[in-house]
Amino acid sequence: MFEIFASLxxxxxxxxxxxxxxAGIVVLSLELSLAAAVAGAAIGLPLGALIAVxxxxxxxxxxVTLNALLGLPSVVVGLVVYLLLSRAGPLGSLGILFxxxxxxxxxxxxxxxxxxxxxxxxxxxxxxxxxxxxxSLGVSRLxxxxxxxxxxxxSLLTVVLAGFGRAASEVGAVMIVGGNxxxxxxxxxxxxxxxxxxxxxxxxxxxxxxxxxxxxxxxxGVFAIREWSARxxx
Amino acid sequence: xxxxxxxLVEARGVSVALGGTLALDRAxxxxxxxxxxxxxxxxxxxxxxxxxxxxxxxxxxxxxVAWGDVDGRPARQAMVFQRPVMLRRSALANIGYALAVNGxxxxxxSRRAAAALARVGLTALAGRPARVLSGGEQQRLAxxxxxxxxxxxxxxxxxxxxxxxxxxxxxxxxIASFAAEGTRIVMTTHNLGQARRLADEIVFIHxxxxxxxxxxxxxxxxxxxxxxxxxxxGEIPW
Numbered sequence: 302m303f304e305i306f307a308s309l310x311x312x313x314x315x316x317x318x319x320x321x322x323x324a325g326i327v328v329l330s331l332e333l334s335l336a337a338a339v340a341g342a343a344i345g346l347p348l349g350a351l352i353a354v355x356x357x358x359x360x361x362x363x364x365v366t367l368n369a370l371l372g373l374p375s376v377v378v379g380l381v382v383y384l385l386l387s388r389a390g391p392l393g394s395l396g397i398l399f400x401x402x403x404x405x406x407x408x409x410x411x412x413x414x415x416x417x418x419x420x421x422x423x424x425x426x427x428x429x430x431x432x433x434x435x436x437s438l439g440v441s442r443l444x445x446x447x448x449x450x451x452x453x454x455x456s457l458l459t460v461v462l463a464g465f466g467r468a469a470s471e472v473g474a475v476m477i478v479g480g481n482x483x484x485x486x487x488x489x490x491x492x493x494x495x496x497x498x499x500x501x502x503x504x505x506x507x508x509x510x511x512x513x514x515x516x517x518x519x520x521x522g523v524f525a526i527r528e529w530s531a532r533x534x535x
Numbered sequence: 536x537x538x539x540x541x542x543l544v545e546a547r548g549v550s551v552a553l554g555g556t557l558a559l560d561r562a563x564x565x566x567x568x569x570x571x572x573x574x575x576x577x578x579x580x581x582x583x584x585x586x587x588x589x590x591x592x593x594x595x596x597x598x599x600v601a602w603g604d605v606d607g608r609p610a611r612q613a614m615v616f617q618r619p620v621m622l623r624r625s626a627l628a629n630i631g632y633a634l635a636v637n638g639x640x641x642x643x644x645s646r647r648a649a650a651a652l653a654r655v656g657l658t659a660l661a662g663r664p665a666r667v668l669s670g671g672e673q674q675r676l677a678x679x680x681x682x683x684x685x686x687x688x689x690x691x692x693x694x695x696x697x698x699x700x701x702x703x704x705x706x707x708x709x710i711a712s713f714a715a716e717g718t719r720i721v722m723t724t725h726n727l728g729q730a731r732r733l734a735d736e737i738v739f740i741h742x743x744x745x746x747x748x749x750x751x752x753x754x755x756x757x758x759x760x761x762x763x764x765x766x767x768x769g770e771i772p773w
Binding site for chain 2: 430431433434435436437438439440444448451452454533534535
């Protein structure tokens with residue numbers, strides 16, 4: 302018990318002192334997770350809305366597949382990306398294994414299905430409200446996709462946030478494709494895992510505290526945006 | 536004056552099955568240019584389904600909806616619903632969107648959108664987010680949006696059913712002025728006073744069939760079918 306408090310004290314000192322190594326890890330984590338959230342949203346939002354609004358053969362299969370992908374074991378994603386990017390793999394010539402880019406690729410693969418599945422739900426609700434009116438105005442289903450995405454933008458912000466959270470909290474896949482190389486691909490989650498196993502609890506705790514704070518701050522920001530938009534746009 | 540087709544739109548023996556019941560049962564109606572038509576009938580008689588089928592939102596199970604041509608193209612049409620659905624953008628942008636979807640490029644788009652807003656007296660609210668406007672303002676915006684598409688035929692499905700008397704009067708004024716400019720008005724209502732004020736002719740629907748089509752001034756005095764006279768007796772003391 303005492304050890305936890307002692308570690309906590311040291312952790313606060315690390316945060317308060319803006320330890321450069323710590324700061325580097327935090328910044329890298331945020332950059333990569335943000336990139337993955339943006340890439341995942343770029344894939345997942347249109348895909349989700351297209352499935353919600355569109356009527357095409359194989360739609361049901363796609364929905365089931367997408368929902369199944371929500372439970373995608375991240376270690377398997379890590380393994381597959383590793384195989385693809387490894388020197389002998391089909392994308393080995395890119396030479397990005399054990400670089401931050403590889404981490405973003407793995408995270409994006411984890412984020413995109415989540416964003417797509419949640420966006421489909423949001424878009425379907427919006428489409429139920431809009432379908433008759435938009436059809437009456439002469440809007441095709443394909444043309445309705447960007448309209449729905451823009452009109453549900455504030456709800457979809459929460460969806461993208463869920464994707465960001467998924468990316469930021471990922472350990473397994475990031476460890477496999479990034480390699481947890483100090484100063485290059487070491488992010489908050491892999492650092493916590495490593496420092497804990499080494500017994501450096503203050504650093505692990507400090508990172509854990511920052512991770513939680515970041516997630517809280519982002520959530521609060523999105524909540525404020527939604528409140529504001531509800532008042533302004535109805 | 537351009538040569539016009541003898542009719543704008545026609546339903547020929549149209550049946551629509553919805554959820555196992557026949558919402559329209561071999562309904563026929565030919566709409567020529569000219570008078571303002573109000574479709575009356577009890578709840579569930581098929582008024583809204585008839586309008587939606589003519590408009591093209593519902594595909595007939597049997598029969599056809601044919602559009603006459605005006606200057607060699609099908610007549611343009613638009614529809615206003617009981618509850619307008621506005622996009623999360625400004626009042627002006629809502630009209631701009633409808634124009635953009637229908638292929639109207641800038642700078643005409645902005646000009647026509649602004650003109651449409653002015654037409655219904657909403658210029659002052661152009662920049663206001665459409666979804667926070669009052670019910671009456673939203674319905675006038677829906678009328679402006681429909682009008683901006685320059686429809687030859689305008690369908691209105693109980694356009695004032697959710698509005699207070701003041702807003703209803705405003706909306707009626709706008710509808711009457713559209714009609715005066717030559718837009719063919721086809722609307723449903725439950726408000727018989729409104730039907731008297733706006734209708735040139737009444738189309739009466741009973742159990743999915745068009746049972747009567749009579750000039751409005753005659754209809755309210757001497758309806759041509761027993762269903763219609765029962766309907767009027769039941770509906771007048773509202």
